[in-house]
Amino acid sequence: MSGRCLFWGLMALCLVLAGQALAQPQLQPSSSPGPPPGPMQEVPSEPPAVLSESFKKIRAKAEYRVYWAGFVVADVWSELVLSEESYKLDTAYRTRGILSFFSKAESETFAVGKIRDDGTYQPLLYKKQGHWGGTSYKHFIERDPENGAPLKISIYNEDHKWNREPVPEKYWSLVDPATYMARLLTRDRKRLLPGLQGEGSRTLGQIFNGAVAAEYMHHCPQMDHLEKRRKSLYEGKAVRCEFTARLLAGWSEEERERQEEREGQQHERDADPIEIWFAPWKDLPMMIPVQSRFKTGWGTATMYLTRLNIQVLLDDTAQPEEDELVPVDPSDQDSKQHREEFLDGNHL
Numbered sequence: 001m002s003g004r005c006l007f008w009g010l011m012a013l014c015l016v017l018a019g020q021a022l023a024q025p026q027l028q029p030s031s032s033p034g035p036p037p038g039p040m041q042e043v044p045s046e047p048p049a050v051l052s053e054s055f056k057k058i059r060a061k062a063e064y065r066v067y068w069a070g071f072v073v074a075d076v077w078s079e080l081v082l083s084e085e086s087y088k089l090d091t092a093y094r095t096r097g098i099l100s101f102f103s104k105a106e107s108e109t110f111a112v113g114k115i116r117d118d119g120t121y122q123p124l125l126y127k128k129q130g131h132w133g134g135t136s137y138k139h140f141i142e143r144d145p146e147n148g149a150p151l152k153i154s155i156y157n158e159d160h161k162w163n164r165e166p167v168p169e170k171y172w173s174l175v176d177p178a179t180y181m182a183r184l185l186t187r188d189r190k191r192l193l194p195g196l197q198g199e200g201s202r203t204l205g206q207i208f209n210g211a212v213a214a215e216y217m218h219h220c221p222q223m224d225h226l227e228k229r230r231k232s233l234y235e236g237k238a239v240r241c242e243f244t245a246r247l248l249a250g251w252s253e254e255e256r257e258r259q260e261e262r263e264g265q266q267h268e269r270d271a272d273p274i275e276i277w278f279a280p281w282k283d284l285p286m287m288i289p290v291q292s293r294f295k296t297g298w299g300t301a302t303m304y305l306t307r308l309n310i311q312v313l314l315d316d317t318a319q320p321e322e323d324e325l326v327p328v329d330p331s332d333q334d335s336k337q338h339r340e341e342f343l344d345g346n347h348l
Contacts, residue, residue: 005215056313057083058284063307064292067231068299073099076303082186082286087121089182103133109179112215112263118327121183122148126176128209132197135159139210141176148173151208164211164250171213171249185278189287192239192278194220212250218243226291227278234279234290234303281310 015053034338059081064072092108100301115122129138140154150172157163175183184191184205191203202217218229221242228235247255269315277291 032070044242057081057311058313059311060281060284060288061284061307061309062288064303065231065306066287066301066303067164067216068099068296068301072097080182080185082182084115086112086114087179087182087186089176089178099127105132108132111176111182111190113179113182119187119217120172121175121179121187123176126178126209132159137162141208141210153319155211162252164252167208167211167249168212171206171208174208174213176207177207177216180205180207185288189278189280189285192220192241192287194222194239206248207336213248214250215246216243217246220278222279224277229304231293232306234305235309236279238279238290239287240275240277240279242275281308284312 009275061079062077063274064078065072066076076091076093078091079089088111090108090110091149092106095104095105107128108124109128110121111126114123115121122143122145123141123328124143126141127139130135131137136156136158138154138156141150142148142152153172190303202219202247205216207214207216218241220239222240224238226232226235226238226241238284251259272295274294275292276289278287279290280287288305288308290305294303
């Protein structure tokens with residue numbers, strides 16, 4: 001039994017959830033290089049649903065637990081801070097239990113940026129560092145606050161097997177994966193509603209994390225009702241979305257070898273998507289991942305939301321304090337009503 005298989009699944013999940021590194025088994029190669037992306041621009045989106053009252057800052061901290069075959073194999077933490085002018089996303093995971101006997105791994109990803117008057121999310125800083133067993137890695141991107149151009153890109157992999165081909169400069173203007181997800185959970189959250197997508201449609205987005213450039217694809221085919229579980233904080237309506245990723249640049253030697261093998265096959269199997277269920281909380285301008293399921297080399301792993309604390313500051317002079325975070329009770333009837341109104345389209 002190899003812990004590395006689940007590691008790559010976790011990396012893929014955190015990639016989608018909060019901007020971790022690309023998971024190699026989840027990536028599909030690009031059949032053609034395609035047109036180079038232009039300057040850092042974003043697909044226009046609808047204005048966000050209006051809050052019932054104005055806010056200066058929202059801080060949401062979530063904790064998750066990952067299970068495989070009934071065993072706890074990892075913990076995930078995520079914090080999103082959203083204000084009128086900036087965003088910050090900080091995510092970390094650590095293997096535990098049976099998986100940590102095979103290989104201990106932990107990683108943290110941090111991204112911060114500003115929100116322009118037109119709603120554009122402009123990244124300023126992206127950092128990812130951690131280790132798999134005794135092997136460390138670190139990615140770093142710093143950008144010009146005026147135009148978003150990279151000022152510094154630094155990649156360090158202690159294990160040379162993780163080294164990748166250089167990413168062409170034409171991809172450097174793409175946003176980092178954490179910014180992509182922060183934007184999707186907040187400004188573009190209506191792209192996670194199934195009623196706004198045609199059957200079989202896909203929403204696309206491209207990212208650059210310093211080591212690779214990739215294209216994300218997701219679609220949200222249906223609304224589900226998540227049953228009450230001892231492992232999960234959440235029960236109720238949630239949107240089920242499926243995510244996949246396709247590598248554009250930054251190949252590793254192993255990926256090149258696998259691609260050559262695939263080219264000789266008649267039929268190429270599509271990558272298994274990562275499933276994530278999303279739900280809003282009251283009338284806050286964000287969606288929260290509440291559950292996820294993804295396949296590994298030795299079975300399916302499921303991640304459950306176990307804790308959620310939310311703080312809303314209405315005064316820009318107030319400073320967030322840890323003890324001011326309010327634990328969220330998803331069974332609260334007022335909270336449930338707001339969620340269902342949003343999911344039913346009444347807030348669109």
